[in-house]
Amino acid sequence: MITTYIVDEFEPSARQVKITFVNEEGLVHERQINIPHLDDGSIDEEYFQEIIEGQLRGVENKIKIDVIRFTDPNENVGIAST
Numbered sequence: 745m746i747t748t749y750i751v752d753e754f755e756p757s758a759r760q761v762k763i764t765f766v767n768e769e770g771l772v773h774e775r776q777i778n779i780p781h782l783d784d785g786s787i788d789e790e791y792f793q794e795i796i797e798g799q800l801r802g803v804e805n806k807i808k809i810d811v812i813r814f815t816d817p818n819e820n821v822g823i824a825s826t
Contacts, residue, residue, distance in 0.1 A: 746804055751796065754779065756787060763796065765803050771814035775799060 746765050754761040758779055765773045777795055780788040806812035 745807070746800060749796070749800060757785070763799060765800070765814075767807075767814050769814070770817070772817045773803060773812060773814045775803075 745768055747768050748766045750764045750766070752762045752764075760776045761779055763775050763777050765775075767773075777799055780791040780795065782788050803812060
């Protein structure tokens with residue numbers, strides 16, 4: 745189960761932002777989501793919240809059917825240097 749989610753800070757002109765979902769074990773799952781804008785260039789806050797809520801429901805559903813992976817946020821991932 746998701747205990748919280750964190751939306752990274754972003755500029756009003758940004759088109760995407762990272763959202764991090766945290767489960768009860770402290771493991772994380774990250775996604776990039778689109779930021780909706782109105783015709784005047786401002787963020788469509790209402791629709792943005794709908795997108796976040798939809799992503800949250802989607803992640804929770806994928807947890808139920810075990811098709812999503814959460815990782816340790818302190819785990820070193822990437823290319824190792826020697």
